[in-house]
Amino acid sequence: MAAEMDFSSPEIPEFTIMENVLHYELFFEAIFQLTRVLAIILPISKSYKTDNK
Template sequence: MSADLDLSPPEVPEPTFFESLLRYGLFLGAIFQLICILAVIIPTSKGHEQPVETSDPADTRSTDQNRKAKPPVQQIRQKMKKESKKKR
């Protein structure tokens, strides 16, 4: 009975150059993907982020005044029509 069982390791052919190239290419691709995922998950330096609503109240006042200083387009057209009528 023991003569019938062959316990020697199976013969595995040596990998070819292209198989090795494919294997290492897949490893490099997996490492690259992990680096990309980590770059998205882990925040980078804080210097590039803009502060959220930390501006001075004076800045908001000046932007409000600029908005109020510009009349709407319809008012400008109405004034031009009135002036043209006055000239007649």
């Protein structure tokens, strides 16, 4: 009965070039989206010169 069970790991095909491109594109897009959200949440303070005479 134990001889009937096959516990060997299945063959995992390697990624194609297009799958790799898609993977990295989604990764960089996520970083870009996070920077856009942070730019909205954490605005850069601007210093304005005011002449009060």
